[in-house]
Amino acid sequence: MLEVADRPASPETEHFDSSAPAAPKRSSGLSLNAVNNWVPHDLVMRDSWFPLAHDHAVGKTPVRRAVYSHPFYIWREDGKVVASEFHPLEIVTRDKSPFTDARGRYPVMEHYGLIWGWFGRPEAADPAHLPSLPFLPPKGGLPKHMTATIRFDCSAPISLENLIDLTHADFLHADVVGDEKSDSEEVEVYYDSETITMVRTLVNKSVAPIMKFFSGIRQPTQNVRQVIRIYLRSHCAIAYGRFSPGDDVPLFHPCTPESRDRTRMEMVMNTSNAGPMFRHVMPKAGYKVSRQDSSMTNPQSPRYMDLSPRKDLHSKFDQAGQRYRLLMMELAARQDAGDFAYRDNVSTDCSDIIGLRKELFQF
Amino acid sequence: MSSPWWKVALSEEITSTKPFAVDVGDQPVVLWRDAQGIARALEDRCPHRRAPLSRGCVRDNGWLQCGYHGWSYDGETGRLKDIPNMKDEQKFPPVYKAAAFAVSESGGFVSVNLDQKTAIAPPVVPQGFDLCDTAHVALGHDQWINALFDDPGLVLNIRSVEFTPYLMSDLREENGLLVMERFCLWGKVHWPSYATAEFPITLITRTHPVTGETEAVLRDDSFRTLLTAQLAPVPAARGVTQVRWRARLGDDLKGSHAVGLRHKGAFAVRETVDAAALRVLIASASHLAGKLREDIRTSAPDTASSVSAAA
Known part of the structure; x- marks a missing residue:
């Protein structure tokens, strides 16, 4: 069953479906017609956890990742994972970004067998904003052949x-x-x-x-x-x-x-x-x-890098x-x-929403 | 918008013994060194009977002499200095001159500016790149630069290096230059690039938005510079692009592939482009570059620093 807090999609559509009722106007926000102005290349999301690496891929030697071209160098110090915008061997010639602390480090956490980096305001980083993935063991440990x-x-x-x-x-x-x-x-x-x-x-x-x-x-x-x-x-x-x-x-x-x-x-x-x-x-x-x-x-x-006058069908x-x-x-x-606030919770267990057969995924 | 400086020759190519012909778009240019060793540039066209001056010779006093009737020109001003057998009548009106272009020499390149009146010479940097060559490519200047942005492997050949489609950073404007960083692999047995977790090397390019002059830096994952190359594409006649380049290896090469760069021919600009691959190459970075180049050209036409100066 689906969570009631999730709103079902309204029947408003722009697709070719003669049986569908006329699209009602939205009272607020963007009109569905706006989907034709879709320029995904220009969308940048902030204040979010991004999965950057499998936990087994990160050791003492920094590995390199990026989010929206911002470098993330990830390694472990005394077994604890750290993420920095500067490589330890880098002769720093660029300014620190606003997305890291005074040492140039990003908020980072380890969960579900993955390393997650926070991209956004560091002070807003909160594990409560980590997506719910109820079919993965919270502490990781799945065999490598199930990852790629x-x-x-x-x-x-x-x-x-x-x-x-x-x-x-x-x-x-x-x-x-x-x-x-x-x-x-x-x-x-x-x-x-x-x-x-x-x-x-x-x-x-x-x-x-x-x-x-x-x-x-x-x-x-x-x-x-x-x-x-x-x-x-x-x-x-x-x-x-x-x-x-x-x-x-x-x-x-x-x-x-x-x-x-x-x-x-x-x-x-x-x-x-x-x-x-x-x-x-x-x-x-x-x-x-x-x-x-x-x-x-x-x-x-x-x-999809530019606005197009030609609508998608x-x-x-x-x-x-x-x-x-x-x-x-x-x-x-x-x-x-x-406005970077989360209006809905993403870390609440979504097992019911996705119809997960929980008996198969007990951790 | 000010006229750009084009790196039309390597310093070694310009001598006081033989004129050197190049072109900037449809403009033929002849270069040589005068008696003081200073590089000079004139329109490659004798004002007398329109013969190419590059088919003439350099006289001992540094004048350029047309090979057709022997008229001689001063390189700094382009003024006619001598007509054979005119004896004591060697005084000519000011209009008796070949079109002279501004010349600058820096970092092992000779540059010309087709607008001698307004050209301000770029800063001189020393030459520290021991590898060099010139390639003529049957591809337009803009298309050559776009290929460099979308798949450097189509226009460059670096020994053992495979360029992947993955960018560490999007193409962006930085100090008036177009900057991007691309992940690369060493050419050996490995996972295909789309399934590779870590890449051992990257290629950083900094490109002038007008001339396409590019500094390319190959770096390993420990921030060691393996190779630095300066590429100078110049639009030439008939849609050909002349690419002069200089390169030098890093001081600290670690690993067999990096050490292999020491062998002759480790870096080259490709003379031929795989047209079949080029035709189906998806315009991604170059799509952004087109917009950025236009923005930079229109908003701050004179602020784009030279690639070598910025580096």
Whole structure:
């Protein structure tokens, strides 16, 4: 069940759907029509935790990361992780940014097996703003084969918009997750000011080839419930698929904006409950799937660097994508006006929202 | 907007024994050194019968003599100084002159400014780059710079270095220059770049928004400078870009790949560009560069510092 605090998407749409009622006007904020002024390249989110590295990747030697081109050098001092905008060996010739303390250090924390860096006002850093990822052990410890680093040649919002419209998967990733054939498909969208959740329910969908080969599914079809939940500020997503027959596949899919046109994903897929073959193979599918995504999102990205007088066209399956655009633009507008407050809590356990089968993920 | 200085030659290319022909766009220019060793530049066109002066010679007194009828010109002013067999009648009206261009020499490059009246010479820096060469590329000046922004591997060849699509920082304006930093890999067996967690080296480029003059610094993950190169692309006739470059290795090269840079040919500007790869190259950084270059040119046309001076 979905959390009641999450507002269901209104039927206002710009897509081609003759059965849909006329779009009601919003009383406040941006009109849905604003999604056509979507310039994701210009969106910069502050006061947020960004996942920067897997905990196993950080030792005594600094590793280099970035958020919106701001350098983050991360290493451990006496086992404790630190993040600085200056490399310890760097001859500093540039000014300190306002995003670090007097020593040039960012707020940083370790949770869910990841290193999280705070980008924004250091004094506002609060673990309470860490996204809820209930399928990951809070203290980490998942085997390395369930983790990977993958990069996308596009801006982070483009990558997330791609993710939240899962109809792309039936075509771009058909060889991994199955084609578009199903008896029925339903998409629901829920959101608040900090998150958006899309639930896609399919009946008798073509079985995912990867499950056919590595989970031993013999039936030609399976019922699928896929959930994408995006934490807007931190550009983190949960992609949780429940396949019947089949396995539960919860994926942490962050899209850290290292620069405004390149994205880093420190992914974690908890396949602990799956069979031994699938458990090892499925996380590796990310390497293939990401290339398939990049083949489209890479050429897309520069086309969203400027305002265009030509509107995008939408279908009824784009509700979530349109809402995502709108929420990001609203949040960005609020931040531009100097309001960085969290109006909704992102760290509250979202197990119910994503329909997580908690019995499978006890830590 | 003031006329830019173009690095049209390496210092070694300009001598007092043989004139040297270059062009800046469609403007042919001849360079040589006069009797004092000062580099001079005239329009490569004899005002007498329009013959290229570069096909002439440099006289012992430092004048440039046309190879057609022997008319001789002073490099500083362009004034006609001598017509063979005119004996004592060697006084010529002021209009008897070739168009002279301002010349500056710094850091091992000879630069010309096509506007001699308003040109202010850039600051002189010493030459400390021992590697150098010139490449002629059949690609327009703007397109060459855009390729450098989007995929340096199409226009540069650094031994064992693979340029990845991943930027450490977006292209940005810094002191009037366009600055970006790109992750690179050593050319060896490794994960494909899209799945690589850590990159061992980066390439930082600082590019002049008008001339495209670029300082490129290859650095490892411990902030050691492995190689510094200065690239000077100049638009030439027929859409060709002439790229003069100088490079030097870092003092502290660690690791076999870095040490391998000491071998001959470790750095080069590519003479040919893979057109098939270029055609499908996604304009990303160059897209931003186009806007930034225009902004810088219009808002503060004279504030862009020279690349070598800024470095």
